[in-house]
Amino acid sequence: MALALYDTLRRERVTFEPLEPGCARMYTCGPTVHDFAHIGNLRTFLFEDLLRRVLEARGYDVTQVMNLTDVDDKIIQKARASGETIAEFTSRYTQAFFEDLTTLRVERAEHYPTATGHIDAMVDLVKRLEAAGHTYRTDDGSIWFRIASFPGYGKLSRIDLSGMRDGARVESDEYDKEDPKDFALWKAAKPGEEAWDSGFGRGRPGWHIECSAMSMAYLGETFDIHTGGVDNIFPHHENEIAQSEAATGRPFARIWLHAEHLIVDGQKMAKSLGNFFTLRDLLERGYRPRAIRYLLLSVHYRQQLNFTFAGLDQAAASIERLSDFVRRVEELPPGAAPVEELAARSHRAREAFEEALDDDLNTSRALAAVFEWVRDANRAIDEGRASAADRPALEAVLEAFDAVYDVLTPDAEELRLDEGIQALIDEREAARRERDWNRADALRGRLEELGIVVEDTPAGPRWKRSPGA
Ligand code: AMP
Ligand code: ZN
Numbered sequence: 001m002a003l004a005l006y007d008t009l010r011r012e013r014v015t016f017e018p019l020e021p022g023c024a025r026m027y028t029c030g031p032t033v034h035d036f037a038h039i040g041n042l043r044t045f046l047f048e049d050l051l052r053r054v055l056e057a058r059g060y061d062v063t064q065v066m067n068l069t070d071v072d073d074k075i076i077q078k079a080r081a082s083g084e085t086i087a088e089f090t091s092r093y094t095q096a097f098f099e100d101l102t103t104l105r106v107e108r109a110e111h112y113p114t115a116t117g118h119i120d121a122m123v124d125l126v127k128r129l130e131a132a133g134h135t136y137r138t139d140d141g142s143i144w145f146r147i148a149s150f151p152g153y154g155k156l157s158r159i160d161l162s163g164m165r166d167g168a169r170v171e172s173d174e175y176d177k178e179d180p181k182d183f184a185l186w187k188a189a190k191p192g193e194e195a196w197d198s199g200f201g202r203g204r205p206g207w208h209i210e211c212s213a214m215s216m217a218y219l220g221e222t223f224d225i226h227t228g229g230v231d232n233i234f235p236h237h238e239n240e241i242a243q244s245e246a247a248t249g250r251p252f253a254r255i256w257l258h259a260e261h262l263i264v265d266g267q268k269m270a271k272s273l274g275n276f277f278t279l280r281d282l283l284e285r286g287y288r289p290r291a292i293r294y295l296l297l298s299v300h301y302r303q304q305l306n307f308t309f310a311g312l313d314q315a316a317a318s319i320e321r322l323s324d325f326v327r328r329v330e331e332l333p334p335g336a337a338p339v340e341e342l343a344a345r346s347h348r349a350r351e352a353f354e355e356a357l358d359d360d361l362n363t364s365r366a367l368a369a370v371f372e373w374v375r376d377a378n379r380a381i382d383e384g385r386a387s388a389a390d391r392p393a394l395e396a397v398l399e400a401f402d403a404v405y406d407v408l409t410p411d412a413e414e415l416r417l418d419e420g421i422q423a424l425i426d427e428r429e430a431a432r433r434e435r436d437w438n439r440a441d442a443l444r445g446r447l448e449e450l451g452i453v454v455e456d457t458p459a460g461p462r463w464k465r466s467p468g469a
Contacts, residue, residue: 001354001355001358002015002016002358003015003016003054003055003058003358004016004358004359004360005225005255005257005360005361006257006302006360007255007256007257008156008233008256008257008258009155009156009255009256011158013360014255016055016224016225016255018060018224019222019223019224019254022059022060022061023060023061023062023063023224024055024060024061024062024063024224024225025062025063025219025220025223025224025225026048026051026052026055026062026063026064026065026219026223026224026225026226026227027064027065027066027067027211027214027215027218027219027223027225027226027227027253028045028048028064028065028066028109028226028227028228029066029067029211029227029228029229029232029236030066030067030068030069030112031045031068031069031093031097032069032072032074032075033068033069033070033075033090033093033094033097034072034074034075034078034089034090034093035093035271036093036096036100036278036279036280037096037097037100037278037279038269038270038271038276038277038278039262039269039276039277039278039279039282039292039296039307040229040261040262040268040269040270040276041229042100042104042279042296043259043261043262043296043305044227044228044229044259045101045104045106046104046106046293046296046297047227047259047297047301047361048064048066048227048259049104049105049106049107050297050301050361050363050404051225051227051257051361052064052107052109053107053403053404053406054357054358054361054404056403057354057357057400057403057404058358062110063110063111063218063219064109064110064111065109065110065111065112065113065214065215065218065219066109066111066112067112067113067114067115067210067211067214068090068094068097068112068113068114068115069115069207069210070086070087070090070094070114070115070116071086071090071115071116071194071204071205072207075089075090076193076194080192085194086116086194087116094114100279103279103283103289104279104289104292104293104296105289105290105293105406111218113214113217113218115205115210115214118210118213118214118217119196119198119204119205121213121214121216121217122186122205122209122210122213123186123196123198123199123205124213125209125212125213125216125243125247126143126185126186126198126200126205126209127199127200128247129145129185129243129246129247130143130200132246132247133149134146134149134150134243134246134247135185136178137200138176138177139176140188141188141200141201141203142184142186142187142188142203143184143185143186143200144177144178144182144183144184144185145182145183145184145185145239145242145243145246146178146179146182147179147181147182147183147242148178148179149246150242150245150246152241152242152245153181153238153242154238155238155241156233156234156237156238156241156256157233157234157235157237157238159234161181181235183206183208183235183239184206185205185206185208185209185243186198186200186203186204186205186206186209187203187204187205187206188201188202188203189201189202189203189204207236208235208236208239208240208243209243211236211240212240212243212244212247212252215240215244215252215253216244216248221244221248221250221252222248222250222251222252222253222254223252223253223254224253224254224255225253225254225255225256225257226240226252226253226255226256226257227256227257227258227259228258228259229258229259229260229261230258230259230260230261231261231268232258233256233258237256240252241253257301258302259301259302260301260302260303260304260305261304261305262296262304262305262307263304263305263306263307264276264306264307269307277307279292282312287312287316288316288319288411288413288414289411289413290319290406290407290410290411291312291315291316291319292312292315293405293406293407294315294318294319294405294407295307295311295312295314295315297363297405298315298318298363298364298367299363299364300360300361300362300363300364301361301363302360318367318371319407320464320465321371321374322370322374322407322408323408323410323464324464325374325377325378326398326408327464328378328381329377329391329394329395329398332381332386332387332388332390332391333387333388334387334388335386335387335388335389335390336387336389337389338387338389338390338392338393339380339385339386339387339389339390341380342377342380342385342386342390342393342394343390343393345373345376345377346373346377346393346394346396346397347393348373349369349370349372349373349397350396350397350400352365352366352369353366353369353370353397353400353401354400356368356369357404366404367405370397370401373397377394421447421450421452421463424443424446424447424450424452425443425447425454425461425463427443428440428443428444428447428454428461429460429461431443447463451465451466452464452465452466453465453466
């Protein structure tokens with residue numbers, strides 16, 4: 001089955017057909033590195049990880065570009081306040097961003113271009129737009145894109161532009177713009193600001209031009225997929241289309257995908273609202289990275305995800321259920337031949353899983369397909385019908401699942417905790433052998449406090465975390 005994706009531009013589901021067969025080129029708007037990312041930002045980056053992994057699982061050679069916005073008004077202000085250069089200030093948060101990606105097992109993009117590293121490409125693009133008559137200059141030396149010069153303006157967001165003229169907020173230093181909707185391609189330097197040379201005076205690029213210049217530099221003037229959060233649709237992506245298509249005369253991105261927001265109590269999670277958690281906040285509260293990854297991937301990307309701690313506990317319990325199943329599969333007793341019915345059931349599960357993801361990354365259906373199969377396979381194991389001969393069929397589904405969701409292997413921190421727990425269990429075993437029942441009971445109590453359930457089996461003690469622990 002072909003991969004279908006919902007294109008914001010056409011407002012319909014389209015079959016993914018890349019420009020070059022077998023290759024998927026995508027541009028994913030990245031972070032502004034002036035602070036730690038919050039888990040709302042990370043939801044969008046995880047949606048892009050899901051997309052990337054599904055494309056890979058379907059055999060595409062993926063080229064992903066994610067920009068790092070390392071110069072803007074906020075960065076300039078904050079760097080100045082901390083007495084650092086822009087580069088010193090942003091390098092801390094760039095590093096933190098990559099640490100977060102690693103913690104959440106986000107596959108690395110092929111390119112992470114920085115704005116400050118691509119000033120020349122942006123200057124060239126502004127010159128191209130200038131030559132084609134799409135720009136004008138204001139007295140302060142800034143250069144603006146004249147949206148009236150691009151008839152397609154508004155095609156992505158479909159917002160009513162007529163009402164904007166009166167309603168738009170006009171910043172004080174933008175008083176001489178021809179139209180409030182016009183946006184800066186190049187901002188003239190103000191005294192004391194870090195600035196770059198260009199053929200049209202010292203200054204720095206606007207935010208939007210960054211993504212047009214860098215996507216085209218790495219992916220070509222037309223490429224397959226462009227993504228971001230829904231808040232990027234207007235004005236950011238609308239402006240990217242205007243600049244890029246006005247300069248090249250060709251279509252820019254062929255499919256646009258937008259992730260809905262992560263919300264808290266009905267409101268978008270945002271730094272400005274103060275209702276945010278960073279990944280570090282959640283880790284400090286003892287949540288495991290793979291539970292956070294699972295939660296952020298468990299809701300369809302075009303639906304809002306309401307963040308709650310109860311939801312995070314449920315995600316942890318879901319992972320525990322899966323890990324338990326993985327262990328049971330590993331411990332299946334020897335057997336002569338696979339059970340045909342179980343192989344067929346596993347094959348169907350894998351098909352349902354892949355079909356759900358092919359249906360515009362329908363993650364909740366994909367996960368449901370896996371959990372229903374786990375329930376059926378567990379029943380077969382309970383009833384003694386399964387053996388090690390069934391392992392390849394079962395593991396094929398688990399591998400397909402984990403290639404995309406990547407939550408089955410424990411986090412490093414968990415492994416360290418696991419070692420500690422194993423030590424307690426070994427100690428309890430030793431106490432039992434020595435018939436020191438008081439000590440054995442005390443150790444069991446200690447394990448229970450840690451949320452560990454110990455089962456004594458003929459093969460020795462087995463332990464698992466009680467759900468939510
Ligand atoms: P920023 O670092 O502010 O440029 O944002 C990086 C990305 O996070 C953008 O693609 C935004 O659309 C996305 N984003 C911001 N807030 C949220 C949220 N509450 N939920 C999901 N995505 C978000
Ligand atoms: Zn962008």
